[in-house]
Each structure stands twice: as structure tokens, then as C-alpha cells.
Amino acid sequence: MSDVNWEDSFCGEGNSCYRIGTDGAGNSYIAVAGFEDRFLTDSREALQQMIRDIKAGKADHLL
Numbered sequence: 001m002s003d004v005n006w007e008d009s010f011c012g013e014g015n016s017c018y019r020i021g022t023d024g025a026g027n028s029y030i031a032v033a034g035f036e037d038r039f040l041t042d043s044r045e046a047l048q049q050m051i052r053d054i055k056a057g058k059a060d061h062l063l
Helices: 044-055
Strands: 017-022 028-032 040-042
Touching: 017 044, 028 044
Parallel strands: none
Antiparallel strands: 017 028, 028 040
């Protein structure tokens, strides 16, 4: 696996903090902050939509 370039953590109002990242091959990753070794990967578009939903409060309970 390529090295993942993680962005700064995003934290909602509760304790749900997560990080997103990309690698040199264009793959996107999302992980709970502090657990970057256990990540989800999908297409950039799918993860962007999930992040938009989380930030909008629609899926905060998933993390």
C-alpha cells in the first residue's frame, strides 16, 4: 500500500473525530482519528459524499 497523506482531524460537536487522506495513486481514505491503521477506502466521490453528510449532521452516529 502507498503512503497515505492524512489531513488534519475534523471533529464534530461530540467526540467523533475523523481524518481523510489520499495516496499517490489517487485513492481516498477515511479513518477515526487515532486509528489511521484501520481505515475505509473507496472512490473519492463516495467518500466526499459521506463527509458532506457527516458535516451536515446526517451520519454523525456512524463514526
